[in-house]
Amino acid sequence: MPPDTPREALADAVAALGETLRHWRDLGVTELPLAGDWLLSAAEALAAQEKALQGCRRCRLCEGRTTIVFGVGDPRAEFVVIGEGPGADEDAQGIPFVGRAGQLLTKMLEAPGVGFSREEVYISNTVKCRPPGNRNPEADELAACAPMLAAQLAALQPRVILALGSVATQSLLGTRESIGRLRGRVHPYGAAVLVPTFHPAFLLRNPGQEYKRMAWEDLKLARREYDQRRTR
Numbered sequence: 001m002p003p004d005t006p007r008e009a010l011a012d013a014v015a016a017l018g019e020t021l022r023h024w025r026d027l028g029v030t031e032l033p034l035a036g037d038w039l040l041s042a043a044e045a046l047a048a049q050e051k052a053l054q055g056c057r058r059c060r061l062c063e064g065r066t067t068i069v070f071g072v073g074d075p076r077a078e079f080v081v082i083g084e085g086p087g088a089d090e091d092a093q094g095i096p097f098v099g100r101a102g103q104l105l106t107k108m109l110e111a112p113g114v115g116f117s118r119e120e121v122y123i124s125n126t127v128k129c130r131p132p133g134n135r136n137p138e139a140d141e142l143a144a145c146a147p148m149l150a151a152q153l154a155a156l157q158p159r160v161i162l163a164l165g166s167v168a169t170q171s172l173l174g175t176r177e178s179i180g181r182l183r184g185r186v187h188p189y190g191a192a193v194l195v196p197t198f199h200p201a202f203l204l205r206n207p208g209q210e211y212k213r214m215a216w217e218d219l220k221l222a223r224r225e226y227d228q229r230r231t232r
């Protein structure tokens, strides 16, 4: 339910912020600039984080990367999309989801009943450097990058996180359950909710209508959650 008065809106925002900050603190995020300290806007916090990441050598993915792919979109977005990790096109351009999977993601976001443009959401990945040969990120690589993603989310303060595929969903939720079992519903995530769906690369590899229809249902669910939960 949207708040009735500015006072209630403020109380909700303070509660949500406190909840989110506790969540990130529990994850050990203290190192990178957060917007939640109220000294920085989300845009400033994200810019500072991206700058702090330059030259990162926290894991072996630094060895094969061309560019650190930090994230793209509106820093004020309350709808955040998290994928797995950059592919070859993203590594070359420094922007997430610009290859074939990215083109499908853009169409998924724009689909009827979803209605987002790429520009009005924020898009990033669980790891910021390309895993060689597009393999899945390994556990230690995910662990090395987790504080970066956590700091990004703390700056963005999303109300809805759309997690693409099993790697993003499992690492954000801390579970090994399959995407098939996790998708189709909403998971609490600090002050936000997380909605898992199939990764667009999976949909490209499995072009039948069945998975596409399920993904469309997930995106419409994410949109409904966003419409109920958004504060801006």
Ligand code: URA
Pocket: 083, 084, 085, 086, 087, 090, 095, 096, 097, 098, 099, 101, 102, 125, 201
């Ligand atoms: N796949 C991902 O998971 N992320 C990208 O940025 C591109 C493809």
